[in-house]
Amino acid sequence: MYQYDDYDRALVHERVAQFRDQVERRLSGALSEEEFLPLRLQNGLYLQKHAYMLRVAIPYGTLAASQLRVLARIAREFDRGYGHFTTRQNIQFNWIELQRAPDILALLAEVDMHAIQTSGNCVRNITTEAFAGVAADELLDPRPLAEILRQWSTINPEFLYLPRKFKIALCAASEDRAAVAVHDIGLQLYRDERGELLLRVLVGGGLGRTPIIGQVLREGLPWQHLLSYVEAILRVYNRHGRRDNKYKARIKILVKALGTEAFGREVEAEWQHLKDGPAELTAAEYARVAAAFSAPTYQQLDATDLDFGAALAREPAFARWAARNLQAHKVPGYAAVVLSTKPGLSAPPGDVTAAQMDLVADLAERYGFGEIRIAHEQNLVLPDVRKADLFALWREAEAAGLATPNIGLLSDIIACPGGDYCALANAKSIPIAQAIQARFEDLDYLHDLGELSLNISGCMNACGHHHIGNIGILGVDKNGSEWYQITIGGSQGHDAALGKVIGPAFAAEQVPGVIERLVATFVSHRSGDERFLDTVQRIGLEPFKQRVYHAAEATA
Structure with a gap:
């Protein structure tokens, strides 16, 4: 993973000292809440229903074991014993006392972590997929490019006060596991027929109140122009984005109003002032940043491990877990392991206890290279595990409640904290998620159903990405009561x-x-091993609507 340099550390420690002074002035009354609001948001501190919530940045979802142990300590000493991993590859602590927030940031700074730009109208955490650097189908590790974007965007004075928050995702594999199409800017790396590394740039994607799939703004952009082209987009948005109405301030509204072609012309004109300038990346600059990532020392192993194969044959439960929770690795003899944070009634989706964090840190060091990833589906990933160690790891993870074999299945629910915590929520998310998980406890049945995503958001802000769930659930307010709108066919x-x-x-x-x-309805109309999404696309909404609403009328 990326190793901080002296500049990185100085910036983070100076921010801690600055925020400590701001908190002291707020507590003394020298700053009003209105004056303090933008200052705390710049440091990831929200005021929620019951307490302050601190959102900690996990750039492109990569953590060291030492960093995860500090997050466990924060959960234990400053919160109520757990943290919540989010769809932005961050972690949130929901029970923070204002006067102790600077101490938390100081602890984070000691292990090269922070909460800078996890909120506010700025460029937020740069995200990519949880298997970056190890995925068998990737062209190159996208994390050095994500890190370059992080360094460029952090406290960049030109983009600290955008019309609205801004999210960027980067993907470098043949399969998009970073959801680039639903970001303000989505970046897809690919190679042309000559092997040149190029970028496909999508713009104007996003969920929330006005969900929109991003549109391709530029094909075939040489990767060296990554920063200059992103900067051109942000400059156009900063200049023309609406500031009079926060509900119409996202870049997707601007792109929709102008049209993709007209917006593209604005960007190209702006880019002419930036291209081939100081922001152009070089192979040397990529190599400099890439060198700051500590590369694992892999062993030379056979692709087929006999002990792993024997364990699969001997233990059906292990085989079921391996079928769902392992991801192919680019290095023979290794696998990436997904640890499920969705055990059902015993814990809300995405919540991980301090004890579990400590265990995962131990597992990362014992069975890997001390690295953990956070998936935007809210699960944890150990990216480098020898196949020979998978059975032993599984037994420890199972004992800790982290080995539910449900990745990609119906009970692998993505959910925001909802009305239990969030001041913006219209309805609760966690009880709905757990009620559904209780209804679908039969893992054999879930495996028979196959791939099926279910996402829940407690309000229109769509932090649970309900719009792109195969089944989506949105909490809405109806005359002061909590109701839930259902969508199907998202992906x-x-x-x-x-x-x-x-x-x-x-x-x-x-x-x-x-x-x-x-x-x-899906089961009765399914053709062969068809996925839920395929069935919806083939037969349409009507059969689902008839089954659901006729049954509801019959029981009314």
Whole structure:
């Protein structure tokens, strides 16, 4: 993973000292809450329903074991014993006392971590996929490029006060596991027929109140122009984006208003002032940043491990876990392991206890190279595990509640904290997620259903990415009561799509039954091993609507 230099450390430590002074002035009354608001947001501190919430940055989702242990310590000493991993590859602590926030940031700084730009109208955490650097289908490790973007965007004075928050995602594999199409800027690396590394630039994607799939703005952009072209986009947005209405301030609204072609012309004109200038990247600069990533020392192993094969044959539960929770590795004899944070009723999706964090740090050192990744699906990843060690790792993870074999299945629910914590939420997310998980506890049945994503958001801000779930659930307010709108047909990846609303919203107690009827409709219309998404695309919404609403009328 990336190793901080003296400049990185100086910046982070100076920010801690600055924020400590700001907090002291707020506590003394020298700063009003209105004056303090933009200062705390610049340091990832939100005021939620019950307490302050601190959002800690995990750039491109990569953590060292030592860093995860500090997050465990923060959960134990400053929170209520857990943290919540988010769809932005960050971690949130929900029970923070204002006067102790600077001490947390000081602890983070000691292990090269911070909360800078995890909130506010600025460029947020740069994200990529959790398997970056190890995925069998990637062209190159995208993290050095993500790190270059992070360094360029951190406290960049030109882009600290944008019309609205700004999110960038980068993918360098044949399969898009970074959801680039639903970001303000999505960057897809690919090679042309001559082997040249190029960028496909998508712009204007995003979920929230006005969900939009990003449009291709530029094909065939040489990778050396990454920074200058992103800067051109941000300059156009900063100049023309709306500031009079926060609901219409995102870049997607500007692109939609101007049209992709007209917006593209503005960007190209701006880019003429930037291209071939100081922002142009060189192979030497990429190599400099890439060298700051500590490369694992892999062993030369056979692709087929006999002990692993024997364990698969001997232990059906291990085989089921291996089938769902392992990802192919580019180095023979290794695998990437996904540790599920979705055990069902025992914990909300994305929540990990301090004890579990400490264990995962231990596992990363014992079975890997001391590195952990955070997936935007809110699960944890150990990227480099020898196949010979998988059985032993599985037994330890299972004992800690981190080995549910449900990755990509219905119970692998993505959910925001919702109305239990968030002041913006219209409805609760966690009880709905757990009620659905309780209804679908039969893992054999889930495996038979196959790939099926279910995402839940407690409000229109869509922190749970409900629009791109195969089944999406959105909490809405109806005369002061919590109701839930259902969409189906959403998906992420290269063929990203927004789910379509099936009809009127449902009361909380109805939702598990609605999901059950959607699944039953899928099963009755399924062709062979067809996925839920494929069936929806083939037969349309009507059969699902009829099954759900006729049943609801019959029980009314």
